[in-house]
Amino acid sequence: xxxxxxxxxxxxxxxxxxxxxxxxxxxxxxxxxxxxxxxxxxxxxxxxxxxxxxxxxxxxxxxxxxxxxxxxxxxxxxxxxxxxxxxxxxxxxxxxxxxxxxxxxxxxxxxxxxxxxxxxxxxxxxxxxxxxxxxxxxxxxxxxxxxxxxxxxxxxxxxxxxxxxxxxxxxxxxxxxxxxxxxxxxxxxxxxxxxxxxxxxxxxxx
Ligand code: TYD
Numbered sequence: 007x008x009x010x011x012x013x014x015x016x017x018x019x020x021x022x023x024x025x026x027x028x029x030x031x032x033x034x035x036x037x038x039x040x041x042x043x044x045x046x047x048x049x050x051x052x053x054x055x056x057x058x059x060x061x062x063x064x065x066x067x068x069x070x071x072x073x074x075x076x077x078x079x080x081x082x083x084x085x086x087x088x089x090x091x092x093x094x095x096x097x098x099x100x101x102x103x104x105x106x107x108x109x110x111x112x113x114x115x116x117x118x119x120x121x122x123x124x125x126x127x128x129x130x131x132x133x134x135x136x137x138x139x140x141x142x143x144x145x146x147x148x149x150x151x152x153x154x155x156x157x158x159x160x161x162x163x164x165x166x167x168x169x170x171x172x173x174x175x176x177x178x179x180x181x182x183x184x185x186x187x188x189x190x191x192x193x194x195x196x197x198x199x200x201x202x203x204x205x206x207x208x209x210x211x212x
Contacts, residue, residue: 008097011100012139017194046098048085079131082106116170141192142189
């Protein structure tokens with residue numbers, strides 16, 4: 007069977023990607039089922055037992071910025087080796103809630119880690135591997151922060167300022183501009199029906 011495809015969901019916290027993920031997975035699964043393939047849904051940081059332990063650390067434990075970036079890529083290496091690469095080799099499709107664009111956006115854009123350091127880690131961990139498609143949920147930081155609300159205790163990223171999320175968003179958009187063939191940008195200020203219509207178009211292109 008031909009190699010599967012790798013799709014990632016990205017966006018600042020509160021931009022709404024989680025709302026659409028399960029629905030998107032179901033739509034995709036329906037489309038690929040006749041070919042005998044399945045859709046593997048996973049997330050970063052995480053996706054493996056070790057990766058989930060790393061997730062718990064980076065979301066809650068204060069740490070040096072470079073340690074944070076290294077842990078993101080360590081979790082990613084494990085994720086690629088144990089989940090993503092085997093699934094794609096089997097012919098299955100993989101849908102990941104975040105991937106390397108998040109490291110460039112959060113640790114690079116948000117926190118200011120120089121891009122060349124992240125590019126070095128990216129080359130080491132992934133070679134030239136990139137998602138076939140990245141759906142970027144885009145929303146102004148003040149609206150995203152209202153949507154995040156006070157529903158639960160915020161983690162180390164969710165508690166960041168609007169200025170942090172403004173830089174994070176800018177880096178996401180810069181990366182989308184740099185690789186337009188791989189990005190689909192969803193305007194998250196729209197209602198759920200308009201967003202679903204856009205996602206259906208995106209699926210049709212696959
Ligand atoms: P998120 O994906 O928003 O999950 P949840 O909906 O459960 O909060 O949380 C993951 C957080 O990790 C998010 O704030 C972004 C951050 N993150 C990075 O800073 N760098 C990365 O490389 C990745 C994958 C995530």
